[in-house]
Amino acid sequence: MLIYILKRLGLALIVALTVSVIAFALLRASGDIATALAGEGATPESIAVIRQTYGLDRPVVVQYFAWLWDVARGDFGQSFFFRTDVAGLIFGKIGNTLILGGASLAIALALSIPLGVLAAIYSGSMIDRAVTMFSLLGQALPSFFLGLALIMIFAIRLRWFPASGTDGWRNFVLPAVTLGYYITPPFMRLVRAGMIDALNTDYVRTARAKGLPARRVVFKHALRNALVPVVGLVAVQLGLLMGGSVVVESIFALDGLGYLAYQSISYRDFPVLQAVVLLLSLAYVVLTLLSDIINAWLDPRLRAA
Amino acid sequence: MTAITTNPPSRAGRAFRRLAHHPSLLIGSGIVLLMVLIAIFAPLIAPHDPYVQDISRRAVPPVWYEKGTWENILGTDQLGRDYLSRLIYGTRVSLLIGFSVVAISGLIGTTLGLLAGYFGGKVDTFVTFIVTVRLAMPVILVALAVVALFGGSMWVVITVLGLLKWDRFAVVVRSTTQQIRALDYIASARTAGASTAWILLREVLPNIAPQLIVIATIEVASAILMEAALSFLGLGVQPPLPSWGLMISEAKSYMFFSFWLIAIPGTALATLVFAINLAGDGLRDMITPERS
Amino acid sequence: MLKPLLSVRDLRVDLNTRSGVLHAVRGISFDVAPGETLCIVGESGCGKSMTSLALMDLLPRVARRSADEITFDGQDLTRRRIAGKLRGRRMAMIFQEPMTALNPAFTIGDQMVEAYLYHVGGTRAQAVDRAAQMLEKVGIGSARSRLGQYPHQLSGGLRQRVMIAMALMTDPELLIADEPTTALDVTIQAQILRLLKDLQQELGLAIILITHDLGLVSRIADRIVVMYAGAIVEEGTAAEIFDRPAHPYTRALIDCIPQPGKTERGAPLGTIPGVVPLLIGRQDGCAFRDRCSLAQPRCADDIPTQDAGSHHWVCIHGGQA
Numbered sequence: 001m002l003i004y005i006l007k008r009l010g011l012a013l014i015v016a017l018t019v020s021v022i023a024f025a026l027l028r029a030s031g032d033i034a035t036a037l038a039g040e041g042a043t044p045e046s047i048a049v050i051r052q053t054y055g056l057d058r059p060v061v062v063q064y065f066a067w068l069w070d071v072a073r074g075d076f077g078q079s080f081f082f083r084t085d086v087a088g089l090i091f092g093k094i095g096n097t098l099i100l101g102g103a104s105l106a107i108a109l110a111l112s113i114p115l116g117v118l119a120a121i122y123s124g125s126m127i128d129r130a131v132t133m134f135s136l137l138g139q140a141l142p143s144f145f146l147g148l149a150l151i152m153i154f155a156i157r158l159r160w161f162p163a164s165g166t167d168g169w170r171n172f173v174l175p176a177v178t179l180g181y182y183i184t185p186p187f188m189r190l191v192r193a194g195m196i197d198a199l200n201t202d203y204v205r206t207a208r209a210k211g212l213p214a215r216r217v218v219f220k221h222a223l224r225n226a227l228v229p230v231v232g233l234v235a236v237q238l239g240l241l242m243g244g245s246v247v248v249e250s251i252f253a254l255d256g257l258g259y260l261a262y263q264s265i266s267y268r269d270f271p272v273l274q275a276v277v278l279l280l281s282l283a284y285v286v287l288t289l290l291s292d293i294i295n296a297w298l299d300p301r302l303r304a305a
Numbered sequence: 306m307t308a309i310t311t312n313p314p315s316r317a318g319r320a321f322r323r324l325a326h327h328p329s330l331l332i333g334s335g336i337v338l339l340m341v342l343i344a345i346f347a348p349l350i351a352p353h354d355p356y357v358q359d360i361s362r363r364a365v366p367p368v369w370y371e372k373g374t375w376e377n378i379l380g381t382d383q384l385g386r387d388y389l390s391r392l393i394y395g396t397r398v399s400l401l402i403g404f405s406v407v408a409i410s411g412l413i414g415t416t417l418g419l420l421a422g423y424f425g426g427k428v429d430t431f432v433t434f435i436v437t438v439r440l441a442m443p444v445i446l447v448a449l450a451v452v453a454l455f456g457g458s459m460w461v462v463i464t465v466l467g468l469l470k471w472d473r474f475a476v477v478v479r480s481t482t483q484q485i486r487a488l489d490y491i492a493s494a495r496t497a498g499a500s501t502a503w504i505l506l507r508e509v510l511p512n513i514a515p516q517l518i519v520i521a522t523i524e525v526a527s528a529i530l531m532e533a534a535l536s537f538l539g540l541g542v543q544p545p546l547p548s549w550g551l552m553i554s555e556a557k558s559y560m561f562f563s564f565w566l567i568a569i570p571g572t573a574l575a576t577l578v579f580a581i582n583l584a585g586d587g588l589r590d591m592i593t594p595e596r597s
Numbered sequence: 598m599l600k601p602l603l604s605v606r607d608l609r610v611d612l613n614t615r616s617g618v619l620h621a622v623r624g625i626s627f628d629v630a631p632g633e634t635l636c637i638v639g640e641s642g643c644g645k646s647m648t649s650l651a652l653m654d655l656l657p658r659v660a661r662r663s664a665d666e667i668t669f670d671g672q673d674l675t676r677r678r679i680a681g682k683l684r685g686r687r688m689a690m691i692f693q694e695p696m697t698a699l700n701p702a703f704t705i706g707d708q709m710v711e712a713y714l715y716h717v718g719g720t721r722a723q724a725v726d727r728a729a730q731m732l733e734k735v736g737i738g739s740a741r742s743r744l745g746q747y748p749h750q751l752s753g754g755l756r757q758r759v760m761i762a763m764a765l766m767t768d769p770e771l772l773i774a775d776e777p778t779t780a781l782d783v784t785i786q787a788q789i790l791r792l793l794k795d796l797q798q799e800l801g802l803a804i805i806l807i808t809h810d811l812g813l814v815s816r817i818a819d820r821i822v823v824m825y826a827g828a829i830v831e832e833g834t835a836a837e838i839f840d841r842p843a844h845p846y847t848r849a850l851i852d853c854i855p856q857p858g859k860t861e862r863g864a865p866l867g868t869i870p871g872v873v874p875l876l877i878g879r880q881d882g883c884a885f886r887d888r889c890s891l892a893q894p895r896c897a898d899d900i901p902t903q904d905a906g907s908h909h910w911v912c913i914h915g916g917q918a
């Protein structure tokens with residue numbers, strides 16, 4: 001098991017490095033950064049100065065390894081736009097994104113598990129159809145449209161929650177609902193399908209034969225097994241969550257990583273963008289690994305392997 | 306037993322009867338078809354030129370509002386352009402992008418999946434690796450960055466999304482191909498000396514076609530939403546092109562006064578994506594035999 | 598005969614299918630006395646498993662149960678509340694597939710104590726003691742350590758023993774065993790059968806054994822019910838059925854049992870030609886007539902039930918025809 005984890009960690013590192021190479025190559029291939037940084041009407045002299053200051057006059061490969069060497073030592077460089085340390089910048093904002101992500105995930109699970117179970121128990125009925133429609137609607141509503149609609153209703157009309165900012169927990173409610181509903185459908189489908197399978201298994205029949213109350217049969221015996229694949233989905237959904245957070249954080253002007261990433265793109269703040277991309281790809285591979293480990297823990301049959 | 310002779314129903318008749326058993330497919334594909342027709346015949350349907358600005362008629366509300374007029378059924382936007390006409394032309398942008406992206410991503414993903422599933426071994430290891438790399442890339446960020454760097458145009462958006470969104474195709478095609486490869490008739494085709502390309506294109510591909518169609522519908526819907534999100538963030542299709550995402554973005558600053566500027570393209574977007582997914586769901590039900 | 602523990606009158610099970618209503622069980626009646634072993638035998642698809650699931654109210658969702666009477670110790674089992682109190686408490690069930698009948702996510706001990714705690718109560722420690730005791734009773738050594746194991750760590754035979762031990766946790770009076778040995782190796786089959794027999798004598802347990810294997814039945818049954826196409830075609834004591842089988846179908850089943858000494862090595866085992874009729878729609882006359890060598894035109898009419906003491910059969914022919 002330990003060897004397996006180490007192997008996977010190694011793979012995670014290689015994957016993250018590959019992503020960073022691609023990101024690096026893409027950014028450098030896109031034109032002259034120094035010219036862009038200097039802004040319109042800059043003299044050739046000032047461009048040359050910028051080029052030298054940021055080491056942009058070196059070959060791309062050298063630049064990459066220099067960057068990698070710095071990153072390995074924990075130095076992500078200086079932000080072009082904010083003129084501060086990138087690591088500090090990210091560190092200051094990552095908390096908000098984690099809160100948003102965690103709250104959205106909690107909302108998604110709180111919606112999808114009961115609704116998925118309900119749809120599975122009454123599969124084929126009107127309840128099932130209503131739940132399916134609700135999930136299809138969640139897939140179809142663009143998160144920015146839902147976000148703006150929520151602002152219109154709950155921030156402007158009802159004044160229950162603020163429309164933007166990052167001052168307190170109230171600021172997170174509308175973004176978390178937007179993002180949570182956005183990632184609910186895949187979870188709901190998985191819970192529903194898993195529960196339909198689980199309710200038809202022999203061990204659920206055994207549990208019923210033991211005379212256990214329906215609640216216990218559904219929630220202990222069936223749900224436990226139906227939830228195993230959901231853990232795996234959490235990791236995969238991180239990508240969706242991150243993409244969604246870029247959109248949602250910019251609508252609600254929530255000061256998190258997604259908003260920072262969006263700003264870094266708008267301002268061509270490459271050190272920040274590179275760091276965020278590297279961080280997200282690392283997070284993805286590590287979370288996938290983590291979900292595999294949790295799966296093994298949830299399913300005793302996999303534990304020995 | 307008395308044998309009752311009946312005429313075998315025609316192919317079309319059978320297909321129609323199967324369709325009738327799947328109302329979601331019927332409704333979904335009906336709406337999509339309607340949208341496709343609207344897109345094709347946009348110049349004939351649209352009451353006005355979607356690009357002509359009329360400063361004297363800015364932000365006129367739709368006809369059901371007190372100040373609305375039949376001249377502009379859905380009102381006008383902040384530059385005085387007819388909103389219905391922009392909405393109709395926006396169908397073109399969404400559908401064109403949705404289908405073009407899937408044409409590219411489907412080709413890439415299917416090719417990779419076929420190769421990995423059929424050859425296995427090192428090819429499979431390699432493809433699995435690049436799929437993992439692709440999954441580890443934050444799509445929205447990379448897409449936003451590329452559009453920011455190369456400039457926003459419809460073709461840049463199509464290319465970048467096409468080059469990014471092939472993962473689902475690759476994963477599903479790979480596993481399906483693995484299953485099909487193990488079947489007897491592929492083995493006999495191999496021993497009969499059929500070329501690999503022939504086997505892949507004539508034997509394997511037709512057998513994974515149903516799954517491909519289902520993924521394609523999901524991916525068209527997803528690409529349409531993604532284009533809208535990119536355009537909304539200002540890093541997708543550029544003005545004055547009428548993209549629904551862009552229309553919402555442009556209306557953002559007016560939302561306090563005229564929320565319908567956001568609600569109308571938002572509803573159109575949701576309806577189209579909903580219909581495509583509904584059709585995809587129905588298709589999946591139709592091709593997967595019943596469980597019980 | 599003693600006052601019956603279980604009484605079933607006119608039990609019917611209908612399944613809705615695409616091609617119509619399938620009558621899986623067509624109005625059967627039987628009794629089980631305390632401490633006796635009743636075997637319900639028949640080919641697959643004859644409705645015997647549906648009968649056992651119907652008694653426990655475990656039918657699939659597409660199935661509908663109806664009956665004039667199902668009583669357990671005088672209590673009405675068709676009433677949900679009463680059935681809920683008896684099921685898993687005074688009547689227990691074990692199944693054919695020991696590999697899948699246990700939940701893979703929980704330990705043996707966890708699954709054994711849960712029904713006991715729910716029905717009987719007491720502390721967890723008491724329940725665990727009881728579980729260890731039951732495992733020993735079904736012949737599982739080092740019972741304590743087994744309680745912490747997961748189902749996948751046990752062999753099929755062991756799992757079936759665990760299933761039996763689990764069913765006996767609440768000290769039931771009736772055990773319904775649906776093909777309990779079919780999925781097991783022959784040597785294990787014999788062990789499990791021996792175990793059921795011993796437990797029955799020790800605990801005074803009534804058993805309903807559902808099986809297609811008459812060889813098995815001959816070693817354990819007190820009374821036998823033979824089912825064909827959803828109906829009972831013959832019923833009697835083990836001696837009556839084996840010594841004086843009256844229904845041609847019963848005789849055909851008995852002829853299929855390989856007998857040491859008589860059956861030649863390598864000789865094909867007996868089979869009954871033909872197939873079980875479709876169970877959709879009405880069945881007029883004897884359902885077996887298409888496969889019966891003694892069939893006559895009047896087999897298509899209503900068939901009378903013939904009796905000889907405790908021995909009943911549904912056929913136009915007399916006992917030794």
